[in-house]
Amino acid sequence: MLDATASHSPKACARNIRQVPGRALPTTTGQRIVAEFARRTDTRYGNRPTMKDVAARAGVGLKTVSRVVNGEPGVTPDTERRVQEAIEALGFRRNDSARVLRKGRTASIGLVLEDLADPFYGPLSRAVEEVARAHGALLINGSSAEDPDREQELVLALCARRVDGLIVIPAGHDHRYLEPEIKAGVATVFVDRPAGRIDADVVLSDSFGGAREGVAHLIAHGHRRIGFIGDQPRIHTAVERLRGYRAAMEDAGLPVDERWVSLGSTDPARVTAAAEEMLSGPEPVTAVFAGNNRVTVTAVRLLAGRDVPVALVGFDDIELADLLGITVIAQDAAALGRTAAERLFRRLDGVSEAPAQVELTTKLLARGSGEVPPPGA
Amino acid sequence: MLDATASHSPKACARNIRQVPGRALPTTTGQRIVAEFARRTDTRYGNRPTMKDVAARAGVGLKTVSRVVNGEPGVTPDTERRVQEAIEALGFRRNDSARVLRKGRTASIGLVLEDLADPFYGPLSRAVEEVARAHGALLINGSSAEDPDREQELVLALCARRVDGLIVIPAGHDHRYLEPEIKAGVATVFVDRPAGRIDADVVLSDSFGGAREGVAHLIAHGHRRIGFIGDQPRIHTAVERLRGYRAAMEDAGLPVDERWVSLGSTDPARVTAAAEEMLSGPEPVTAVFAGNNRVTVTAVRLLAGRDVPVALVGFDDIELADLLGITVIAQDAAALGRTAAERLFRRLDGVSEAPAQVELTTKLLARGSGEVPPPGA
DNA sequence: TAGGCCCTGGACAACGTTGTCAGGGGAATG
DNA sequence: CATTCCCCTGACAACGTTGTCCAGGGCCTA
Incomplete structure (x- = not known):
């Protein structure tokens, strides 16, 4: 029916x-x-047995139950068995909220990133999770959606939960709001972009060096007019990569026409418009450097349909890029996450060093699209 | 130095x-x-101000601070101001652990999936997060790595934290261990694969129907010998997709040589071996149906290097698959997550219906690789 | 002016766990 | 047999917050 x-x-x-x-x-x-x-019937929702209940059922004291649950010594095998049976029978599970309140540590860390659906952050998050797991901690994720207010909201919510540590991929530029938290002992590591107006551990990829290498690669293959399409200028990596582009051009003594340079949203329409712009006119670019994975994807789509081949190098590796022959500057997202998490846990383990900035090197993967010579060469 | x-x-x-x-x-x-x-110096780690401290500083009672912090009515503007100033000055942040202990709800939900680094789960997780956010809840993620023990460990850890609800992509086949938790009021929704030996909400993609459609598509293009390479047979979707394959073959009155069928790990070496096997011999397959995104990727790499074109349809869409012309059966990972999360929160909002199984339809995206005719046709 | 009501503020218990400490009983020793 | 010591056990407080309840004071009304 x-x-x-x-x-x-x-x-x-x-x-x-x-x-x-x-x-x-x-x-x-x-x-x-x-x-x-x-x-389903017979459900008495939200009425879980407590250690007190277990103790009553097993005919022992409250603290004895606690000892058994936590594997503390000093309990007779017989007593332990009785307690275990009671736990079993009642379906008892320790309430970690109470435990946290008492012990002061939550054995959980927070990770605030831009967008978990972005293929760059998945592996990063997973790497953090693995390190956390090795330290017996759980991971609470949050996506800031590139919105500074939402980042702050998330970070503070995580602090209210008393996460032991925080890993943040900054969306905003001012992290002074974190000062009281850090002072209160919340270990914090920033990843992918530096923290704003605050001294803290930072783990970055070498955006400047990577972009410089990528653009130099294009120059080495004969290109003199090269376009740069990057993310919004308030994003640190976007600016660094543009700086790398300019450095490479300058290294080669090449002028940069500002019409070749475009920073803005990674929205496909915007990227397409920017690319069309620099590919038209009397002196079009013969090569494009794409500032991140989303720009690269759009650029590949766009350039695939053109008669005149345009060389392309992209920042960030992409799945199947090898099959499509896309030359990229690869950064190791998992290594970023792992490094940040390891630093975080070293802090939590009591190592107290000055906050430092760590940079991971990038790697040029030549696959074809970056080795296309300019027309007429 | x-x-x-x-x-x-x-x-x-x-x-x-x-x-x-x-x-x-x-x-x-x-x-x-x-x-x-x-x-950094002067850090008195782990010594955060409490409401008591704020109350003392503001010269008011403890409860008044609580009222201000929670925006409860019944506080004079002047008193409120004094309290706010004290909060500001001390850098107070409410301890949600204590709050949770008192209120019984954590405003957080747990998501246990296979691997956050898999491009299929990123969007799913993000979709869940968005729904959670709309309900004021945080998301705790965990990757089971396809290991039933690890799944259980994670789920129980989340229960110990008293998450309000759980979304689980099952790795194991027996979830009776969840019965006490569900009875105690932890709302639970399973996604992508059904729960084992337990009645619970399930949200699935139509693996059977999708695979059947994909294989029928290959048959419609003239193929009669079609291979199937899927994930491990203990994974429900793998079995369902194989069932779809067999149904499509049977619908068309085609025999299935068991050498064309391979279920196993998605490890590239294994997939490659399986593909080589079914592509060799006197009667090789002329088309392959890949059981999930990882298999598809390996298959694309492998088939790209062959002289005789082999048709390919894959389950799950992949980034850039359109550019590579890969025909796929697309499932909407975000919709899976969203649907599951919405179901979960309807339960949490007190709607008490019988657990149900919901299926989302899949979509065939014809892009070329699935429309290659068999040799000699 | 007295009575009553409402509005504000605070004292207190409780949430479920763990750390501290003390008591009781059995074994070993003098 | 008495004493000492150790092992096992449990009573109790504390973690930081919120819900309940009551008191006091100001204002309105009869």
Whole structure:
């Protein structure tokens, strides 16, 4: 029996939404309920047994239960067995909130990044998680969406949860709001971009050097008019990479026409417009340096459709870039995450050194697109 | 002045590791310390002000501070100002651990998935995060690495933290260990694969239907010998997709040679071996259906180097697949996450319905590789 | 002017756990 | 047999917050 609303919706019909008899659930497009189970009953929600309950059932004291749960010594095998049975029977699970309150440490760290859906941050986050796991800590993720206010909101929420440490990929430029937190003992490491107006550990890729190398690579292959398309100028890496571009051009004694340079959103439409601009006119660029993975993707799409081949080097590696023959400056996202997390945990382990800035080197991967010579060469 | 160890390491020299004078930090490959800041002093770590401190400073009662912090009514503007000033001055931040202990809700949910570095799970996780954010909750991530024990360990750790809800992409097949948790009120939704031996909400992609459609597509283009390379047989989606493959073959009245079918790890070596196997011999397959994104990537690499074109359809979309002309069965990872999270929060909002299984439809994206006709056709 | 009501503020207990400390009982020793 | 010592166990306070409840004071009304 179809739900009336659903059956009258052409969209729903077209996509063959079925519902089993019973409660009508709001379905979004393309969603189909294929089975329902028996209704759950007898649930006394939110009423978990505590150590006190376990103690009562096992006929022992509260502290003895605590000892068993934490594997502390000084409990007779027989007593331990009784306690274990009671735990089993009641389905007891220690409440870590209370534990945290008492002990002061949460065994969790926070990671604030730009967007977890970006293929650059997935591996970074995973690397952080692995290090955290090795130290017995859980990871709380948050995406700032490149919004400084949201970054701050997230960071402070994590501090309120009393994470032991923080790893932040900054969206904003002023992190003084973190000063009281850091003073209070929240270890903090910034990644990918430096912290703003605050002394803290920073782990970066060498954006300047990488971009310089990439552009020099294009110059070495004969290009003299090279375009640069980067992310928004308030993002540190975007500016550094542009600086690398300019340095390489200057190293080679090449002039830079400002129409070849474009910093702005990585939105495909914007990138396309910028590229079209620098590829038109009497003196078009013969090569493009793409400032990050999203720009590279758009550039590849765009350049693939052109008659005159345009050389391309991109910052950041991309999946399948080898098959497409895209030359890139690769940075190791996982290494960034790992390095930052290791630094963080060394701090948590009590190592107290001055905050430092660490840079990881990048690597040029020549795959074809960067070795295309300029037309007529 | 170089650290002795570093300067004697050829690798380090080659990669130009420099260190500023001062504390020698253990550096990993390609890591360079480019700056150090002044040593921090005067830190009384782990000694944060409490509401009591704020109250004392503001000359009010403890509860009044609580009221201000939580925006509760019943505080004179003047009193509120005094309290705010004290909060400001002391750098007070509410301890949510204590709050959680008192209130019983953590405003956080847990997400256990396979691997955050997998491009399929990044968008899924992000989608969950967005829904969580809309409900004022934080997200704790964990990667099970496809290991049932690790999954259980993670899930129980999250339960111990008293997350309000759980979203799990199962690695194991038996989730009875979750029964006490669910009974105790931890809302749980499974995604991508069904829960094992337990009644719970499940949100899936239509793996069976998707694979069937993909294979039918190959058959429609003239293929009669089609290979299937999938993930390990203990993974539900792998089995479902294989089932879809068999159904499509049967629909068309085509026999299936078991040498064309391979379930196993997605390790490139294994996939390559399996593909080589089914592409050799007197009656090689003329088309391959790849069971997930990792298999597809390996298959593309492998097939790109062959003389005789082999048709390919892959399950899961991949970045740049459009440029490479790879035909895929796309599932919407973000929609999976969003749907699951929305279901979860409806439960948390007190809606009590029977657990249900929801399926999202997939979409065939024809881009070329799946439309290659068999040789001689 | 007296009574009552509302508004503000604070004292206190409770959330579930862990650290401290002290008591009791059994074994070993004089 | 008495004493000492050690091992096991449990009572109690404390972690920092919020919910409950009550007191005091100001204002309005009869």
